Amino acid sequence: MTGQTEDDGMNDLDALASEYVLGTLEPGQRRDVQNRLAVDADLRAAVDAWEDRLLALTELAEPQTPSPTLWGRIERSLNHQDRRASRPPPTAQSWWNLLPLWRGLAGAGLVASLLLGMLLLNRPATEAPTTYLVVLVAPQNQAPGWVIQANNPTQIQLIPLSVSQVPADKALQFWTKADGWQGPVSLGMVEPGHTLSVPLDKLPPLQPNQLFELTLENPNGSPTGKPTGPIQFIGRAVKVI
Amino acid sequence: MRDLYTQESARLLGVARRIARSDALAEDIVHDAFIKIWTRAAAYDPARGSARGWVFSVTRHLALNVMRDQGQTVRVSEQSEHALQDQASLETATHADTFEYRARSDRVFECLEQLEPARRNCILHAYVDGYTHSEIALKIGAPLGTVKAWIKRSLVALRECMG
Numbered sequence: 001m002t003g004q005t006e007d008d009g010m011n012d013l014d015a016l017a018s019e020y021v022l023g024t025l026e027p028g029q030r031r032d033v034q035n036r037l038a039v040d041a042d043l044r045a046a047v048d049a050w051e052d053r054l055l056a057l058t059e060l061a062e063p064q065t066p067s068p069t070l071w072g073r074i075e076r077s078l079n080h081q082d083r084r085a086s087r088p089p090p091t092a093q094s095w096w097n098l099l100p101l102w103r104g105l106a107g108a109g110l111v112a113s114l115l116l117g118m119l120l121l122n123r124p125a126t127e128a129p130t131t132y133l134v135v136l137v138a139p140q141n142q143a144p145g146w147v148i149q150a151n152n153p154t155q156i157q158l159i160p161l162s163v164s165q166v167p168a169d170k171a172l173q174f175w176t177k178a179d180g181w182q183g184p185v186s187l188g189m190v191e192p193g194h195t196l197s198v199p200l201d202k203l204p205p206l207q208p209n210q211l212f213e214l215t216l217e218n219p220n221g222s223p224t225g226k227p228t229g230p231i232q233f234i235g236r237a238v239k240v241i
Numbered sequence: 242m243r244d245l246y247t248q249e250s251a252r253l254l255g256v257a258r259r260i261a262r263s264d265a266l267a268e269d270i271v272h273d274a275f276i277k278i279w280t281r282a283a284a285y286d287p288a289r290g291s292a293r294g295w296v297f298s299v300t301r302h303l304a305l306n307v308m309r310d311q312g313q314t315v316r317v318s319e320q321s322e323h324a325l326q327d328q329a330s331l332e333t334a335t336h337a338d339t340f341e342y343r344a345r346s347d348r349v350f351e352c353l354e355q356l357e358p359a360r361r362n363c364i365l366h367a368y369v370d371g372y373t374h375s376e377i378a379l380k381i382g383a384p385l386g387t388v389k390a391w392i393k394r395s396l397v398a399l400r401e402c403m404g
Contacts, residue, residue, distance in 0.1 A: 030306075064264075070268050070271065074246065
């Protein structure tokens with residue numbers, strides 16, 4: 001091997017990658033390589049090739065059974081990560097991003113906010129045209145809490161904009177009433193923070209100005225079949241152009 | 242994730258334990274490796290190699306980072322202890338094999354076979370034990386410069402042998 005230079009067998013990049021994977025780089029060089037890996041595709045490819053070449057050497061380390069508590073620790077940390085990663089869910093996020101805008105609009109007037117909301121919402125949803133849109137706001141401060149999207153006249157989706165606070169012994173019930181109806185009709189119970197799909201096939205098609213509301217009821221729903229508790233959120237359907 | 246744990250945790254822990262030289266530290270490393278694997282899984286590119294290989298690489302480099310970040314002073318005294326323990330094998334270390342690498346099928350073992358035992362031991366101490374150049378020098382009783390050169394050349398030889 002006398003007189004053989006590194007370049008005979010490997011270029012500098014490959015030599016660096018090999019010593020990085022082997023673990024014999026000085027700590028400073030090692031950190032440099034790790035920083036470069038994120039941006040240097042050639043180095044990354046060289047390192048990956050060396051990882052692959054030497055992987056079988058891991059067989060030489062005697063396997064060791066982990067203590068029984070290790071998985072529990074990992075699971076707890078993963079759950080923690082998971083919660084952070086999954087909140088808010090992707091579809092809710094785009095709505096979330098609109099929330100400050102909507103709050104401001106709600107102050108200027110529900111009708112104005114509905115029209116602008118419609119325009120904003122309509123752009124990304126050209127493939128699935130929304131025919132009706134309802135923003136449900138809290139009656140006391142006009143803060144938007146839910147949105148109803150109707151992609152066809154027989155099914156609607158109730159989408160949360162935030163997790164509504166509900167007392168432990170109460171539940172939210174979803175109602176609708178169009179002009180000329182005798183009274184509100186229940187569309188079912190609503191879980192705070194969850195999207196609800198409701199088929200409307202038992203009801204007449206959606207109408208402009210149709211009323212939707214969420215009231216606070218007993219966990220099993222209103223005993224009378226009509227809203228009995230206070231209104232938490234309320235809004236009217238607007239036809240999307 | 243649970244499947245991966247059931248399947249590989251003992252081997253991953255073995256790899257980490259060998260480098261970290263402490264059961265508690267090794268479990269911390271495997272814990273961190275699983276979190277890293279989980280959070281980066283979406284970014285993992287299968288074109289870069291096998292997922293199993295990636296999992297081992299993540300674990301091994303975490304263990305190496307932990308050891309390299311620790312103060313050198315602690316390591317030297319620990320290492321002296323190691324060296325004393327291994328006094329008996331010191332004389333033979335440069336001639337005999339300290340790793341049971343034979344009877345394994347992977348190409349890397351065939352290529353290791355072609356290296357001189359002392360050089361082979363350098364590579365294996367570095368990869369499996371996570372030893373630094375100076376630790377290897379201490380371990381096998383060879384000058385630091387020699388160890389560095391042996392490792393460089395052995396890597397070149399492995400590269401040629403393995404392609």
